[in-house]
Amino acid sequence: MKKANLQRRKFIKGLSATSGYVIASPYVKTAHSAGKLLLGIWDHWIPGANDVLESIIVAWGEKNGVEVKVDFITSIGNKLLLTAQAESRAKTGHDVFSMPTWYCSMFRHRLEPLDDVVEDIIKKHGPLLDSAKFYAHLDGHWRGSPAPTGSFFDSMVSRFDLFKEHAGIDLQTMFPANENRDANLINNWDWDAFLLAAEKLYKAGKPFGATIGATPDSRWLGALFTSYGAELVNKNGEITVDSDEVRQVLEYMSKLTEFMPKSIYAWDDSSNNRWIISGQGSAIFNPASAWAVAKRDNPDIATKLWHHDVPRGPKGRYRSDNSQYWGLWDFAENKSAAKDLLRYMAERPVVDACVKASQGYDIPLIISHFNQNKTWLEASPPDGVLYNYPMKGDEIPVAVGYPAPPEIASQITTQYVIANLTARVTSKGHSFEKAIKWAENELEGVMRG
Amino acid sequence: MKFSSFYLWLRQKPRIAFFMCLPLILMVVCLIIYPFIYSIFLSMLNKAETKFVGIGNYLFLFKRETFWLVVQQSIFFALVAVFFKALIGLIAAHSINAIPSKGQRKWRGMLLIPWVIPPALSTLGWWWLFEPTYSAINWFLVKISLPAIPWLSETFWARFSIILVNIWVGAPFFLIMYLAALKSIPADLYEAASIDGANYKQKLYYITLPMMKNIISITILFSIIVTFANFDIVRVLTRGGPIDTTHLFATYAFRVGIESGDIPLGAAVSLFMFPILGTLAFIILRSVRKRALEV
Numbered sequence: 137m138k139k140a141n142l143q144r145r146k147f148i149k150g151l152s153a154t155s156g157y158v159i160a161s162p163y164v165k166t167a168h169s170a171g172k173l174l175l176g177i178w179d180h181w182i183p184g185a186n187d188v189l190e191s192i193i194v195a196w197g198e199k200n201g202v203e204v205k206v207d208f209i210t211s212i213g214n215k216l217l218l219t220a221q222a223e224s225r226a227k228t229g230h231d232v233f234s235m236p237t238w239y240c241s242m243f244r245h246r247l248e249p250l251d252d253v254v255e256d257i258i259k260k261h262g263p264l265l266d267s268a269k270f271y272a273h274l275d276g277h278w279r280g281s282p283a284p285t286g287s288f289f290d291s292m293v294s295r296f297d298l299f300k301e302h303a304g305i306d307l308q309t310m311f312p313a314n315e316n317r318d319a320n321l322i323n324n325w326d327w328d329a330f331l332l333a334a335e336k337l338y339k340a341g342k343p344f345g346a347t348i349g350a351t352p353d354s355r356w357l358g359a360l361f362t363s364y365g366a367e368l369v370n371k372n373g374e375i376t377v378d379s380d381e382v383r384q385v386l387e388y389m390s391k392l393t394e395f396m397p398k399s400i401y402a403w404d405d406s407s408n409n410r411w412i413i414s415g416q417g418s419a420i421f422n423p424a425s426a427w428a429v430a431k432r433d434n435p436d437i438a439t440k441l442w443h444h445d446v447p448r449g450p451k452g453r454y455r456s457d458n459s460q461y462w463g464l465w466d467f468a469e470n471k472s473a474a475k476d477l478l479r480y481m482a483e484r485p486v487v488d489a490c491v492k493a494s495q496g497y498d499i500p501l502i503i504s505h506f507n508q509n510k511t512w513l514e515a516s517p518p519d520g521v522l523y524n525y526p527m528k529g530d531e532i533p534v535a536v537g538y539p540a541p542p543e544i545a546s547q548i549t550t551q552y553v554i555a556n557l558t559a560r561v562t563s564k565g566h567s568f569e570k571a572i573k574w575a576e577n578e579l580e581g582v583m584r585g
Numbered sequence: 586m587k588f589s590s591f592y593l594w595l596r597q598k599p600r601i602a603f604f605m606c607l608p609l610i611l612m613v614v615c616l617i618i619y620p621f622i623y624s625i626f627l628s629m630l631n632k633a634e635t636k637f638v639g640i641g642n643y644l645f646l647f648k649r650e651t652f653w654l655v656v657q658q659s660i661f662f663a664l665v666a667v668f669f670k671a672l673i674g675l676i677a678a679h680s681i682n683a684i685p686s687k688g689q690r691k692w693r694g695m696l697l698i699p700w701v702i703p704p705a706l707s708t709l710g711w712w713w714l715f716e717p718t719y720s721a722i723n724w725f726l727v728k729i730s731l732p733a734i735p736w737l738s739e740t741f742w743a744r745f746s747i748i749l750v751n752i753w754v755g756a757p758f759f760l761i762m763y764l765a766a767l768k769s770i771p772a773d774l775y776e777a778a779s780i781d782g783a784n785y786k787q788k789l790y791y792i793t794l795p796m797m798k799n800i801i802s803i804t805i806l807f808s809i810i811v812t813f814a815n816f817d818i819v820r821v822l823t824r825g826g827p828i829d830t831t832h833l834f835a836t837y838a839f840r841v842g843i844e845s846g847d848i849p850l851g852a853a854v855s856l857f858m859f860p861i862l863g864t865l866a867f868i869i870l871r872s873v874r875k876r877a878l879e880v
Contacts, residue, residue: 214844221843242846245633350826350840399717401827402737407718416718550845559828564740577650582845584632584645 170201171470173477176223176230178216178286178460179208180494181425188493189285196480202473211236223465231468232477235461236286237352237535238546240272240279248464249277253475257282257482262504267533268459274542280461281478282501284490288423289499289533290356290456291525295342296442298418302340303333311444313513313520315528322445322529327363330447331392334419338395342418345396345411347403347555348389348562352458354555356421356446358536359456361385361554363449368548368557368579369540375583377557377575383568384450386561393562401563413437421446421456424497424515424525431517439517443525457533459501496522547582628852642853651829652854655837659858662744662833663812666751670812671805673752674759681760682767693764700757708821711750715822740830743823747831750818755811759804766800767793799873806869810862834858 175193180186190206197204207230209216220239223229224246240247255278258264264282272280296307310321334344347353361368366381393400399407409426411417413434420426430438446455462481464474480486487505491498496515500506506526515522527533536554537545548554553575560571594600631638646652681692699707714721715736723733736746774792783791794801816835819825825832825840832840834855842851 217843221846221848238846350824350829397718398735399738401739402717402735402743402823404824411718414719547845547847551840556828563738564828574650577648581645581649581651584847584850 170473172203172205173197173232173470173473174230175204175206175462176209176216176219176233177206177462178234178236178283179210180285180497182428182494182497185285185490185493185497188489192284192481192486192489193477196477200473200476202470202477204477209234227465227467230465231470231474232462232464234283234286235272235280235463237271237458237460238542238549240461240463241274241542241546243463244274244279246466247279248466248468248471249279250281250464250475250478251278253281253478254278256479257502261482261484261502264501265457265459265503265533267457267535267538268501270535270538270542270545271459272461280463282482283460283462284481284487284500285494285498286460287499287501288458288497289525289527290353290359290421290423290446290458291443292419292446293412293422293426294419294442294444295412295417295437295440297440298337298340298342299333302342302418303336305329305333307442307444308520311442311524311528313523317529323448325445326448327360327388331388331395334392334395337418340418342416343395343397344419345400345403345408345417346421347405347407348393348400348559349403349555350552351404351555352549353403353405353408353421354552355456355458355536355549357389357554357558358538358549359446359454359534360389360449362454362534362538363447363452364388365449365451367539368537368553368575369544369583371539371541373541373544373583375576375579377579378572381451382557382572386558386568386571389558389562401559412441423458423499424495424522427521428495428497435517438521441521442518443522445524445527445529445531448530453529453531454534455527455531457535459535461501496525499526544583548579551578551582553578553582624852624856627849628856630849632847632849634849638849642850643857645850646853646857651832652837654829655832655834655854656857658744658831659813659833660861662748662751662815663809666748666755666812667805667808669748669752670755670759670808671801673756674763674804677756677760678763678767681764693761696760697757699753700755700761704754705817705821707754708750708818711746711753712822715746737823738827740827743827743831747818747822750822751812751815754818755808758808762800762804763797766797770796799876802869802873806866809865813858813862 177186177189180189186208190208193204193206196202209219211217216234216236217239219229220233220235220243223233224243227246235243235247254264268282268287272278294307299305299307310318310325330344337343346356348357361382364381364385366379366385368375368377368382370376397411408417408420408422409429412420412422412426413430415434415437424443427438427441427443430441446453462478464471464478468474482502484505487500487502488509488511491500491506491509491511496511500509509526512522512525513520535545535549537548539545540548556578557571557575560566560574561568566574595604627634628642629637629639631641677696681689681696684692717735717737720733720736722736727733734742736742770793774796775788778788778792813833814835815833816839819831819833819836820839823831825836829837834857838851838855841854842848845851
């Protein structure tokens, strides 16, 4: 009994002493006191780009006491999409996840609104590209924050030597690696001029190549359709594919495909890269990756490549855009740390480092970031090869399916309605009426609620 | 006392059998029945999965031109591929059975290779052979002054290619099943037929095929199910193109459900196979049972 009393006294004494110590001691920040953060990030094509991104994120984590883990997930074989689908249904997985193009629209009901984050970014760094907004500003809320990697434009990537020799077009003069552009020359660079050049290059045995198949690289057709004012669905969500503009662009494509390789209907996303790198082709629509790979695999070809503006159509000059965001799942456990990280990843030094690591492949979504970056100016060989990769002239970035509401445009993209409509005419020989009727039926399908 | 009565209850044969089967039952429930019921439930929701629409998704599919194209293609693909797999399997099984047993093993091993390699991997090899621009087969054809073939970019050749690869992968399964069936036919029957003066054709029609009927039926049923639900070959070779003309139920369901984010419609597309295959399985299994009862 006595023993028990003694123990109780000892315990109370000890407890009061410990309490005093705890209250008096200052708060000691431990290595991971701000919790954990798990990121599922798109695996970059460009070697070394992942390492730079990871080191930036880990350094941020160490500075802010957040235990960060980055999983790089490839988009090859749709692994990124499958992982996103699985996580969104299981409501568990990563906190922050890469959201290329339409993912924000597809997973909008599972994504945390990021209005506060994106508004802070815009306040500090200025506006984002309009086309980028189209992908992620949904139902009045931002469902993604601009990612520092993965966004790109499909510029024209051409063999300037072949254009000069066979088509009589000096691309380096028309699109110089400086601000001294000749407006008249550029104004004449339209789809009709391109058709003439394509014919000459085809006859010289070096055709232009771009896929008309069920693959994301067919988005160049979306830009072409927009430049002719050919809408499949208008901004009010009404089917408008049966129009003169659509017939006009189908007519144009019937002529252009005469001068393209017949295999384009089966091309995948890497076919156009191989086409230009191998020296078989004269032009493709692509980001800077084809040139970056050519530098490694076929340096002689790389020195003859030039990135430049796409041709103009009757309604303007449109370049297809592929924006990438980082979304925050609504089931994420550490939302405040994630939001801080998203803000940090939009900082100029971070974006600059990522652009440099990607050899200029990545295009920041924040306009001020890509307007002042020197990576594209300094890239070589040849000198100035990437100068015009970020848009310099009158080009307008555009998403496939625009101006249809994002949830419909996303379906037009993922079900490749434009590519299939075009191929029905150019490959199967369907009449415009038959192909348009098919498209109407298909569009009714993609618009279901 | 209580424990011993429970022990006795437990020791009864039906209960032991049930408990022995319990792990398997649980596996079937978790991995087959639950996903099946869940996919039926999913297929009855609207696109946003917020509203029950009954059979609305199925009725919606009936009005889609592309869906009917997929139905026709799946049936055509399954029938043609299974027919040739069965034919090649039968011929190969007979050929192997005819050679001395000492040499049979290496032939069996070699011919089984296409079946044991994971199809996604072997199809990648085929893709290199058919590659739209740098096809290895075309390189050879051009070398011997023949025109290049658009293996994957024209509908006819694209369908031919996916069927060819499916036959290449699937024929060894028929071979091994038929070989096992051939080995189980008593040699006395052939000897008796020979004494009666039957020739090779008569032996095939009156002994071999009737004795193999059940195994042929079950192999064909199994193969039709697998071929109908094929995904990897089409996905790797054509991704359903050109112009959706090689899509099968599984690849189209993937396009609609996963790539386009319309999971309920994707579930409806994939479940569309169920009544077709269910009816087929019922007919084939009934005839197998009937023959078994006759024997």
